[in-house]
Amino acid sequence: MSDQEDDIVLSELNDEDLVAQMFDDLYDGLKEEIEDGVEILLARDWTPYSVLTQALVGGMTIVGNDFRDGILFVPEVLLSANAMKGGMAILKPLLIATGAPRVGKMVIGTVKGDIHDIGKNLVGMMMEGAGFEIVDIGINNSVDAYLEAIKNEEPDILGMSALLTTTMPYMKVVIDTLIEKGMRENYTVLVGGAPLNEEFGKAIGADAYCRDAAVAVETAKKFMARKHNQMGINA
């Protein structure tokens, strides 16, 4: 976005300009600059939650929108996500320590037999960038690994990813196990991956298929809003 990175001293910018610059730096995937920006805002007595929501989430929203609209592509979004990750590494312990509010919590992992994690990682970072707490259980996950993570983390959402036609049916194995154990209704189940489609998501009993990371964020937000509304009605 900006061609004048070398001329800008982040610490000399006022808050408004610094946040705008961080939007640009996130877009350009500049991890060190994002880490510096986060440190500067914290030193100016911004709360960790404000840094997350105003600087990082704001910036990642632009990245997410441009990815959705076909302006940015996977390599560039990966760089943005990596920059975001740098900022989140600083903020995460502070957010936990200060009991900052969160939109929701998601356990996410790639299914058994599958080592592909680019899409999953993008979803994780974009969700984190939207204020969700993410527990990433990695690749090649068995039913037991998902169940253990769910038991330990008590998430709102379970996310499953697969890149192979041969591994995507395993998602149904996980969902069927949740049904057998009477746990299915406790979680929103989102699925994604290149060979999947909406029809497959419905057929295996997921709550939604998410075409890409930007759609995953929007879908997760909708389900969380629905959950909060239901809780409000039942209260």
Place this chain on the structure above:
Amino acid sequence: MLESEITDTILAEVGFEHINEGRILLIACGALAREIIHLIEINHWSHIDLQCLPAILHNDPKKIIPAVKKAVQKYKPEYSKIFVVYADCGTGGQLQKLCEQLGISMIEGPHCYSFFEGNKAFAAREEITCFYLTDFLVRQFEAFFWKPMGLDRHEQLRDIYFRNYTTLVYQAQTKDKSLEQKAKAYADQMGLQYEYRYTGYGDLEFALTKVASFT
């Protein structure tokens, strides 16, 4: 276009046709064109024609379905049999479904890596950390992987993409030392171990022989 004029770039981006005035049409991935033409020639299958779609569709498998559908609808009136030489290729079973709807058949297998090795043998290996290249993909490595993945511009993404892989397996359809050297160099470039496997045409040859015997 003469076959001597085929380039891998044409096969990747445009596609190719090999017309014999045959009764049987193969609608195939451009990545398989050289192997299929070779089989047609050595077996004298003059009753088989070939229409190859751009191989680059593989980088967005959802585009394979409408492209195959369009080709089948266009050529179906002219042939007594059409056979699709795409495996599932990341379409999540949708290509199989389309073929069933159109009343045609396709080659078995999840992808060409599997049918080149032989579907049973490939499945038995249960490899999940291997990255595969065929002859075509060795020749087109930059266009199919390195550039679309942004690695020509952002080398720091290499480990993000390949950290879960252990080995680059070069499945060779032909014995070509220069391709072997290239594949080995790509393994080094990706930070992976290298394994060479000569597969020949595997199940592709069996499948096409069966199609060719259709009367």
